[in-house]
Amino acid sequence: MDWNDTPAQAAFRNRVRQLIATRLPARYREMAEARGGPGERQWEFDRKSDDPAARAAASEWHGALAANHWVAPQWPAEYGGGGLSSMEQFVLNQELARAGAPGVGGSGVSLLGPTLIVHGTEEQKRQYLPSILNAGTVWAQGYSEPGAGSDLAGLQTRAVRDGDDFVINGQKIWTSGAHAADALFCLVRTDPAAPKHRGISFLLIEDINTPGITVRPLVNMAGRHYFNEVFFEDVRIPARNLVGEENRGWYVGMTLLDFERSNIGGAVSARRTLDRLIAEIRADADLGARVRSGPLRDEIARRYVETEVMFQYSFRIISMQNAGEIPNYEASTAKLFNSELAQRIAQTAASVYGLKANVVDEGEPGGRYGSMYVDTVPATIRGGTSEVQRNVIATRGLGLPRS
Ligand SMILES: Cc1cc2nc3c(=O)[nH]c(=O)nc-3n(C[C@H](O)[C@H](O)[C@H](O)COP(=O)(O)OP(=O)(O)OC[C@H]3O[C@@H](n4cnc5c(N)ncnc54)[C@H](O)[C@@H]3O)c2cc1C
Numbered sequence: 197m198d199w200n201d202t203p204a205q206a207a208f209r210n211r212v213r214q215l216i217a218t219r220l221p222a223r224y225r226e227m228a229e230a231r232g233g234p235g236e237r238q239w240e241f242d243r244k245s246d247d248p249a250a251r252a253a254a255s256e257w258h259g260a261l262a263a264n265h266w267v268a269p270q271w272p273a274e275y276g277g278g279g280l281s282s283m284e285q286f287v288l289n290q291e292l293a294r295a296g297a298p299g300v301g302g303s304g305v306s307l308l309g310p311t312l313i314v315h316g317t318e319e320q321k322r323q324y325l326p327s328i329l330n331a332g333t334v335w336a337q338g339y340s341e342p343g344a345g346s347d348l349a350g351l352q353t354r355a356v357r358d359g360d361d362f363v364i365n366g367q368k369i370w371t372s373g374a375h376a377a378d379a380l381f382c383l384v385r386t387d388p389a390a391p392k393h394r395g396i397s398f399l400l401i402e403d404i405n406t407p408g409i410t411v412r413p414l415v416n417m418a419g420r421h422y423f424n425e426v427f428f429e430d431v432r433i434p435a436r437n438l439v440g441e442e443n444r445g446w447y448v449g450m451t452l453l454d455f456e457r458s459n460i461g462g463a464v465s466a467r468r469t470l471d472r473l474i475a476e477i478r479a480d481a482d483l484g485a486r487v488r489s490g491p492l493r494d495e496i497a498r499r500y501v502e503t504e505v506m507f508q509y510s511f512r513i514i515s516m517q518n519a520g521e522i523p524n525y526e527a528s529t530a531k532l533f534n535s536e537l538a539q540r541i542a543q544t545a546a547s548v549y550g551l552k553a554n555v556v557d558e559g560e561p562g563g564r565y566g567s568m569y570v571d572t573v574p575a576t577i578r579g580g581t582s583e584v585q586r587n588v589i590a591t592r593g594l595g596l597p598r599s
Pocket of ligand 1: 340583584
């Protein structure tokens with residue numbers, strides 16, 4: 197496989213680089229320099245920040261992407277998306293990841309929009325898609341519950357039809373960015389008597405401040421407020437906010453999971469962290485001596501090989517998408533490998549700095565790797581844990597028997 201750009205891809209790459217060089221706000225450039233890139237959902241949090249400079253950066257960067265129809269590069273052009281080919285999306289994501297530029301639009305762009313395009317009514321598409329693109333509405337994802345994560349079909353949040361409304365009671369958990377979101381899409385149980393996959397519906401709560409909804413913060417182990425608990429007490433929403441058929445929401449909800457990514461951002465960011473670590477070792481005699489005298493040289497070389505492997509996983513997925521195939525266990529393999537590789541790289545980098553990495557402080561030498569290690573843990577849980585990904589690879593990929 198020749199992975200060099202064709203002339204058309206090279207021209208497209210140039211356009212993306214040009215945009216990044218001229219329009220990426222200094223705030224995101226500085227975050228990329230200091231810690232490899234803005235954190236996840238930085239754009240969403242900036243959009244609602246108390247700091248006017250953060251709000252301005254979010255709006256500036258959104259405007260720059262919107263002018264090129266790159267807010268939702270993967271959506272068809274008829275719905276206001278970029279209508280880009282898989283290869284152009286890949287190049288765009290690669291360049292954004294290389295620059296540490298944040299994505300914009302959140303779950304509305306990556307999850308809800310593509311699902312509405314498949315399952316929504318014309319009215320729903322007209323109502324919701326434009327406000328996702330113009331940053332008017334940011335959506336959060338209400339799937340997981342305290343007793344339903346890996347076993348999502350066991351969810352218990354109840355929605356009961358009452359005239360032209362649904363009335364919702366129950367609880368969601370780990371709802372990323374709900375505190376900065378305007379709206380919430382969720383899976384709810386509408387028929388408790390049916391087999392568990394067949395009694396679920398997909399609902400849109402277009403205002404997260406609807407009476408009866410309480411969003412409570414959960415602080416993660418890095419000390420950041422990233423996700424939340426969301427409680428519903430007699431929350432009334434119009435029945436027209438149902439997506440797809442009542443009790444068939446499981447299949448609507450699962451469409452979301454088909455919008456797999458190549459994870460090229462993961463490979464690019466692994467390479468960037470490793471390059472930076474190597475440059476630090478070369479520039480510091482003490483670190484050099486540490487690395488020379490122990491097994492760390494060997495460990496760093498392993499991480500380098502693994503980073504190359506991650507690029508190959510990403511390329512495999514993009515070549516499948518280009519051929520019109522839908523990655524399945526291949527996407528699980530890439531997700532599993534990428535999330536665990538990020539942890540191993542942070543661990544190796546922390547070992548290079550020894551005790552200095554115990555100071556979990558991005559401003560201290562080595563401290564950035566302590567915080568990076570803490571930050572790499574959640575990716576092995578969200579979107580299907582590593583164990584769940586291994587189950588998928590074993591059963592769907594390798595044809596091994598189910599337990
Ligand atoms: C950073 C982050 C962001 C998230 N954002 C959202 C969000 O926005 N919206 C949302 O709805 N959810 C979100 N989640 C929740 C996420 O989807 C769940 O945490 C995940 O699906 C795991 O579910 P659980 O936490 O209930 O763990 P459980 O399912 O209870 O799993 C506990 C342990 O048991 C293992 N296990 C479970 N089942 C099996 C099995 N069949 N075989 C082998 N091992 C198994 C798991 O691997 C895990 O180690 C987020 C999670 C994280 C970490």
